Every structure is written in structure tokens, then in C-alpha cells.
Amino acid sequence: DTEVTQTPKHLVMGMTNKKSLKCEQHMGHRAMYWYKxxxxxxxxxxxxxxxEKLSINESVPSRFSPECPNSSLxxxxxxxxxxxxxxxxxxxxxxxxxxxxxxxxxxxxxLTVV
Amino acid sequence: QQQVKQSPQSxxxxxxxxxxxxxxxxxxxxxYFPWYQQFPGKGPALLxxxxxxxxxxxxGRFTISFNKSAKQFSLHIMDSQPGDSATYFCAASRGxxxxxxxxxxxxxxxxxxxx
Numbered sequence: 001d002t003e004v005t006q007t008p009k010h011l012v013m014g015m016t017n018k019k020s021l022k023c024e025q026h027m028g029h030r031a032m033y034w035y036k037x038x039x040x041x042x043x044x045x046x047x048x049x050x051x052e053k054l055s056i057n058e059s060v061p062s063r064f065s066p067e068c069p070n071s072s073l074x075x076x077x078x079x080x081x082x083x084x085x086x087x088x089x090x091x092x093x094x095x096x097x098x099x100x101x102x103x104x105x106x107x108x109x110x111l112t113v114v
Numbered sequence: 115q116q117q118v119k120q121s122p123q124s125x126x127x128x129x130x131x132x133x134x135x136x137x138x139x140x141x142x143x144x145x146y147f148p149w150y151q152q153f154p155g156k157g158p159a160l161l162x163x164x165x166x167x168x169x170x171x172x173x174g175r176f177t178i179s180f181n182k183s184a185k186q187f188s189l190h191i192m193d194s195q196p197g198d199s200a201t202y203f204c205a206a207s208r209g210x211x212x213x214x215x216x217x218x219x220x221x222x223x224x225x226x227x228x229x
Contacts, residue, residue, distance in 0.1 A: 004157075006157075040222070041222070042203050042220065042221060042222050043158065043203075043217075043219055045217065048216070056216065090157050090158070092157075102148070102163070103148075103160070104160070105150075105158045105159065106157050107155075108155075108156070108157050110155075
């Protein structure tokens with residue numbers, strides 16, 4: 001199983017809503033990532049979890065709140081988002097060993113904030 | 115210093131031709147250079163990657179050429195096929211801390227293969 005599964009695939013939410021994005025992998029990877037990708041742009045790193053602990057927060061606004069309940073799951077909790085937060089949100093995972101740097105990406109959640 | 119510059123922004127190649135995408139970096143601490151392929155509505159998928167201790171890596175029709183002194187690397191797609199039409203991102207990272215690696219992506223190249 002070399003998949004990173006993200007749910008939902010599409011999400012429309014109002015600016016006052018609270019929603020969560022979910023990500024799951026069963027490759028035994030101990031590093032998990034959230035990226036944000038705007039149209040025709042490269043992915044931008046938001047958060048990195050290493051061994052279930054937050055290791056990198058790229059100065060992301062607090063309306064985005066990550067959570068890593070266990071080594072297979074990664075959530076991104078959303079609250080009071082702005083229309084400019086509309087984007088493709090990508091989850092990725094990798095094995096934090098120097099010999100393996102391959103990051104596997106999920107298909108993403110297409111988020112629209114109205 | 116963290117940037118990776120990618121060119122061209124878009125590329126049209128005839129079927130059977132060679133597609134070439136170039137990237138350049140400044141940070142000499144980078145030690146891993148992957149290429150990702152992304153189809154519309156999908157997440158990026160790793161295509162091929164190289165480390166700076168080799169000058170070339172080939173996997174099927176895909177080849178990375180790496181020039182450490184010039185701080186440049188490129189992707190060559192031989193015998194390009196319509197199914198190769200996608201957006202390609204080069205990237206770079208450095209393994210300074212396990213689990214704390216950041217992939218720095220290039221700006222992307224939209225490749226179109228025409229019959």
C-alpha cells in the first residue's frame with residue numbers, strides 16, 4: 001500500500017464554519033506534511049509532523065490547526081477561513097531516514113471558502 | 115537562498131520528441147533533488163530523484179542530469195508521449211534534521227505533448 005488517502009475530496013465551507021480535513025497512510029511513515037497549493041503554483045509547506053510531534057509550522061495563521069492523533073492519521077482543522085484560503089490542500093508522508101526521502105502525496109482536498 | 119528557479123514555464127513538444135526542463139538552485143546545502151509530475155486534480159507524484167554525488171540518473175524514458183558546479187539540474191523526457199502531458203515540478207531539500215526536511219519546489223512547467 002503506497003497510498004496517502006485524503007478526505008473529503010471536495011469541501012465548500014462558509015467563513016464561519018468549522019471543518020476538518022483528514023489524511024491517512026499505512027506505509028509506516030513517521031513524517032507527515034500539510035501543503036497548500038494554489039492554481040498554477042507549486043505546493044507550499046504548511047506543517048510537518050515528525051514522530052507525531054509538530055516539528056515545522058511555516059507561520060501558518062491560527063485558523064489552520066493541525067493534529068496528529070497517531071502515526072497513521074493527520075488532520076487539519078479549519079475555522080473562520082477567508083476566501084483567499086481556497087486552494088488544494090495536500091497531505092504527504094515520508095520516512096524520516098536519510099536513505100529515504102521520497103514523499104508520497106495524497107490527491108488533495110479541493111477547498112472552496114465562500 | 116531557498117529558491118529553486120525552474121524554466122520554461124510552459125513547453126510544447128511533438129510526440130516522440132525530447133522534453134527538457136531546467137532548474138537552478140543557490141543553496142549548496144541541498145542534497146536531494148526530486149522531480150514531481152502532477153496531473154490536473156491530482157497530487158504530485160515522485161517521478162525520479164537524484165543526489166549530488168552522481169551526474170546523471172536514468173529511469174526508463176526519464177533522465178535527470180545534474181551539474182553540481184553550476185548548481186543546475188534538468189529533466190529529460192525521451193520519446194515524449196501525450197500521456198506525459200502534465201505539470202512538472204523540480205524540488206530540492208536538505209536532510210539537516212530527520213523529519214524536519216522541507217521540499218523547496220520550483221515554479222512548475224506545464225508540458226503539452228502534441229500528436
